[in-house]
Amino acid sequence: MDYQRASGPGVGQSVGFATLKIDGERVASRRIDIRLDADNWSGDALPHELSHVVLADRFLGKRIPHWANEGMSVLAESTTKQSTRIAALQRSLARGLSYETADLFQLTTFPRPGYHDAFYGQSALAVRSLVERGTPTQFLSFIEVALDAGYGHALHKVYKIQSVDKLEWLRREDFADLAPIWELSQPDLRTKLAVSENQ
Ligand SMILES: [Zn+2]
Structure with missing residues (x-):
């Protein structure tokens, strides 16, 4: 077929x-x-x-959260493809199209038109950021706890993070640690992300 x-x-x-x-x-x-x-x-x-x-x-x-499902799947792709996604995320951020962490985590449908690149890029970065705080197994436990008891509880229990608001991974210092792993073709991405935050 x-x-x-x-x-x-x-x-x-x-x-x-x-x-x-x-x-x-x-x-x-x-x-x-x-x-x-x-x-x-x-x-x-x-x-x-x-x-x-x-x-x-x-x-x-169970219903695996959309962002975790897509984020983990993006991380299975080649680094070339991941770099393409980061570049697309960068363009999306420049246009002011991005998700707050709490909104990203609660998303139950596919992203609205225009938010596709932000969704895939941010989801992958969120997964990578959390996986790097512990182990992949820990991340899966985090998702399971979140499904039962919510993200606030899960973040605290698994990562000792006080709330979703404290997970400002995307536009702050955590992102610098992610950059080499993603083999970014845009070394100035972090600067641009910081700029977009201040606009
Ligand atoms: Zn997918």
Whole structure:
């Protein structure tokens, strides 16, 4: 079956998607559709969609938050693709299109038009920032605690952070630690982020 027909008219500009059929407490089937004409599909779209499949298994019966699901999947992509996403986030920030952390964490639908780049970039940076405070396993516990008891409680319990407001990772000093890992092609990104904050 070709990609457009398999995915239906709502697929838009995406290059891949994962479909899971859940039967009670178990996953009855897992399927990944990828556009084979997409750039570097085996290094970007495939690991991205595989992450969604693995996470759906890990959070079976629960609703994994949108930002965590997409953020972790973006981090599975190549560093080249991640740099592209950061550049897109940078342009989005320059236009004043970004999320407050609390709003990002509560998002339950796909981002509004215009916020796509901010959503993917910020989600990935938020995940990376938290993972680096501990271990990947700790991050998954954080999400599970948050699902049961809210982000405020989860941040305090797992990371000893007092509230979501204290998680100003995106435009403050934490971002400097992220930059080398992301192999940014824009070394002045942090300066620009700081500028956009002051506008
Ligand atoms: Zn995705």
